[in-house]
Amino acid sequence: MFTHFMEMLVVVLKQMIVTAKRIPGFRDVAYQDQATLIKSSILEVMMLGSAEHYEPDKGGFSNDITGAVYDKEAGIKAGFGNIMDKMLEFSRSMMMLNLTHSEYCLLYGMTILSPGEEYKLFVIWDDYS
Numbered sequence: 001m002f003t004h005f006m007e008m009l010v011v012v013l014k015q016m017i018v019t020a021k022r023i024p025g026f027r028d029v030a031y032q033d034q035a036t037l038i039k040s041s042i043l044e045v046m047m048l049g050s051a052e053h054y055e056p057d058k059g060g061f062s063n064d065i066t067g068a069v070y071d072k073e074a075g076i077k078a079g080f081g082n083i084m085d086k087m088l089e090f091s092r093s094m095m096m097l098n099l100t101h102s103e104y105c106l107l108y109g110m111t112i113l114s115p116g117e118e119y120k121l122f123v124i125w126d127d128y129s
Contacts, residue, residue: 019105038112041114051104054088061091
């Protein structure tokens with residue numbers, strides 16, 4: 001099961017790179033900074049993707065490619081036990097917003113372009129140095 005989830009992670013990462021390159025201005029950013037933005041946002045993008053594919057009646061997340069549904073037990077077997085409850089809770093909360101796929105795409109883009117906490121720490125450090 002772990003190997004299957006890692007294969008899916010590779011697919012998600014590839015999709016994320018393709019999506020990021022379609023964001024206006026993203027290709028104008030230095031390559032190293034592009035990589036940093038993608039690496040620093042992968043967990044958040046995965047959480048959004050999980051929320052978008054959450055199926056409450058099946059108690060899990062659907063896979064667009066295979067049609068399989070992964071529930072909490074499958075996530076635990078794959079080594080995601082420590083975050084499965086948070087993923088399910090987040091997905092239930094996001095579902096209440098009734099977002100369209102286009103709205104999720106906007107969130108993906110904003111998430112990729114947001115530098116995150118690591119960047120904020122560097123900015124704070126620069127302010128005091």
